[in-house]
Amino acid sequence: MPLMLDQRRRLRAALADRLLAVCYGAGVDSTAMLIALKLAGLRPHIITFADTSAEKPPTLDHLDRMDAVLARWSWPAIVRCRKQTLPGTAYGDLYGNCLANETLPSLAFGLKSCSIKWKQKPQDQAIKGAASGPNAAEPHSIWLEAARRGARIVKLIGYDCGRADLRRSRRLSAADADFDYAYPLQMLGWDRPDCIRVIAETLGAHMVPIKSACFFCPASKIWELYWLAAHYPDLLERALVLERNALTGRHSRFSEVQFGASWEDLVRSADRFPSTATTVGLGRSFAWNQWVRVNDVVDASFRVKRGAEDRRRFLAMADHLQDHGNALDARAA
Template sequence: MVNMAITGSTTDYTVGSLLVNTQWASLVQDLAGRLVVVCFGAGVDSTAMLVALRDAEIRPDAITFADTGGEKSATYAHVLAMNEVLTTWDWPLVTVCRAVLKASTGYVDLYGNCVANETLPSLAFGMKSCSIRWKQLPRDQVLRGVSKGPNARPAHPLWLRAQAEGRRIVKLIGYDCGRADMRRARAPKPADADFDYAYPLQRIGWARPDCVRAVAKVLGAHLVPMKSSCFFCPASKPWERFWLAANEPELFERALYLERNALTGRHSRFDTVEFGATWEDLVRNADSFPSTKTTVGLGCSFAWNHWARVNGVVDAEFKVIRAQRSRFAQLADEMRGFDNALDGRTELAAIAG
């Protein structure tokens, strides 16, 4: 292994000093000499995956980031910051992949799609179509190219090379060894018609704390990102909602509007006969939502608007109470686990060494 210092690192880290021999060997065995595309989500895991690859001296051929148009500002800033790092490594910069829609649709992103159709993201209904349409498909189109339509574009040079040489591209997915990702990848997909898939973090046994520690050590604590997800993601935890209200209140208010628009719109699954009151009445007046199998909001079994009201996050007009933002930030700090950092965490400096 080459013992070469990384330019711009805030630590004394050198390439080859992070992984133990068995981890290094696993990555080299799986990926050396292959055509590699990193699916970069701009969160903790995918950033750690880049760090691990760098340590094993495996340079990807492309790095893609799927932009739904609904990420938090900190996530977009992290993509730019990582491009600066990648430049010092002499690695390819992040290719942003985004769906391009017909002008007649009247919207340009996932948020606009939900508002225009008066619905919630598919995850609120237990489905994954928003990820397929707004993340997976744009990534594939950037690589394979599109012959016609608003997304028309030539195939990526890497795809052309793979076709010419009769080789397959392997996509790297940043699932870690934590319980949630192990459950999500219980039967990881090894391949499909066009691509192979690999899960480097699981190969080297890294869980989320390992990922946080590795990024802090190699890049500095300031580049350990917060969780990457849409600001209106139904999977958001309480601390994330408090964080959003504290740090990006305008985005939190947009999420509340999306929910109200859907739950009082033409496709609402809400039934006043079942609930005994309108969704709007429950949001404004009830202490809790009745038990139901019906999706009643961005929280699936609860509404973000209702949660925001009963937790004192919004006023009567469902606007974030700006004077309480420091309290919201403190609550977020108290609730979150040790898996996100760019949201103000201070402990990272202690573990980076």
């Protein structure tokens, strides 16, 4: 799927001779964005990936495979950025942060602070450096070059032309105090199927990655929970522990008076939570612990069922429910 001449001109007109920093999410869109840059003859100065220590194993494998691709292209390797915590902190990653504070990721409450703290800031520090603290480091050469030229760095974000990404990009500013922002896939007019196709045609179908997200992400779809149960039951169990810890912990937003029973009782005995604006679990309007019980994904001790027939059922349900606009759906079983 080569670029049309006008597409190549469009990308080069916007990005040629600029200082380019790719924010790489290791999913379909950001992988297609790297390919688009290559096809347009544009080479980024830095490629950063935010490592929350919560990605699914296939995403980490994809990072290694992409590093091999980048080496063949003579491009810079992916800089894996991870937030370091202060000595003595009870946790060292996002999962531990939620567990120690007895809370859910902020996305479960419609907020974005977990992404800013564990993804955006570590990537910014990889570029700008940090004068002190656990993440203290010298600025990257792209930051020094920007200062020398009196130029601004362009952060490249892999938002495609799907409705959700168009909505997200329209809400964002074109620049902040440190960076300009650009969306190469939207310049090209590519949607998710286009991105899947260009990856398969350029790098091979085996290089189409799964969706990059934490294994306890509140944005997970039902089919992804079945997928997780089939492939990584231990990770689903860890997510259930995190949710239970938060919804029965000291910062719980759950009100027994409002619901007429404890969160634990509803999880074990009810088919659904009463209608409420209160976040009742990782699913926001539903608790993962209750969902796995109602749908026979776990035993009485909330251990994911691991029998061969159970796994076949989970895989069949994931395949039946999945949205074919998602990256994972493009891959063979």
